[in-house]
Amino acid sequence: MGEQAEAVSLPHEGRVAFVTGGVSGLGFGIARALSNAGFRLALSYRNEDYRAQAEAWFRAEGREVPVFVRLDVTDRARFAEVAREIDVAFGRLDVLVNNAGVSVFGPTDTATHADYDWIMGVNFGGVANGLVALLPLVKRTGRGSHVVNVASMAAYLSGPQAGIYTASKFAVRGLTESLRTNLAPEGIGVSLLCPGLTRTNAWDSAFRRPEAFAQSGFEEVDKEALTAFGKAFELGMDPLEVGEKTLRGIEENRGLIFSHPEYAEDFREIYEASLAALPDEEAPPERLEIERLRREANRAAASGQVISLADLT
Incomplete structure (x- = not known):
């Protein structure tokens, strides 16, 4: 008879993580990295096909199937329900990843209230709602737990077509940096994740604009032009690689997690322009x-x- 395979001890076995928007794109990359390290998972979703594809991956890998929770991150009442569901399922929450967001672009000078309400409501409001709903469980879990708020390099770099998107990411950055100092006395880590170009479908958010926010000041979506723009994302970093770098940032309790190395020129310009403006x-x-x-x-x-x-x- 062959020898029995020795059980592999995973560094985070038994710990629990919740990733919003965790069934596709960057969120799924983070979820896979956490699962590879032994985390048990709860993942939020809105698209049933993406949820099914994610579940198929976990089953094919012989992993514990995550607790899937349907969630619109702008829905505060539902977020409160999700917090209770995670508490019932696991009784703890070691890592909260506020990841869900939309990538919508257009000239800021023509934006309507609907444009602001949708983009800020998801990208900043979704993070705020996640913190209000889940921080009590994270704090009850105690020292060594961690919060990751996902922003973007747009938290530092603005552009002519990304005014509201950039504003939302700047807001997440400021909130996260302050929250880190609030939670440090309790031994709870907080990180800001700012990924660059990543191989995801984030570019197509404009195709999924809710009817409640239909009154946009941006030009009507040119599907051909937006799809052509989306091809650039195929050159992006593998979401799993970003997820693995995120996990290392959590383990090292880094306040700032940069996954992409190609921004030194931008930061040098920001630094020099800031000093010159004083x-x-x-x-x-x-x-x-x-x-x-x-x-x-x-x-x-x-x-x-x-x-x-x-x-x-």
Whole structure:
């Protein structure tokens, strides 16, 4: 008789992660990376075909099938239900990945309220809703748990066709950086994930615009032009690679996770332009002291201290 195969111990076996939009694209790449490391999963979805394809992958790999929850991330009542369902299924939540989003582009100067409400509602509101609904369970799980908010390189880089999209990602960036200092005293990590071009279907969000937000100020979607634009995504990074880099960022408790290396030129320009924009003059000692206190408070918060408004003046 052959020897029995030795059981493989996975680094995160028994831990639980929830990924919004986790059945396709980047979310599915993150979900597979987490599953490969031993996480049990809950994944949200809206498209039944994508859910079925994701389930087929887990079954083919001999993995535990995730708990699939149908969810529109703008639906706060449903998010609260999902939080209870995850609690009932697992009794804990070690990693929350707020990933679901839409990639919609158009000139900001013609945008309507519907354009703002849809893009900001999903990309920023979806993250906020996830935090409100799931942070109590993450905090109950305790030290060593982690939150990942998925933004984009658009959290740093703006463009002429991406004003509202960029605004939503800038907002996620600011929220995440602040949340990291809030949760540090509890031993809970927070990361901002900013991927670059990734091989996903994110480009086709405009084809799935909800009727409630139909009154757009952008030009009518040119399917041929948008599909041609989408071909660029075929050159993007494999979503699984982004997922693996995300997992490493979680393990190392990095506040900022960059998956793509090709942005040094952009950051150099931002740095140089920012320094050049500062007035070339002396600041009064009183203001310098306030800024010194702010920097000290930020460093203290990052090290795990609880900071109040009194620490800033």
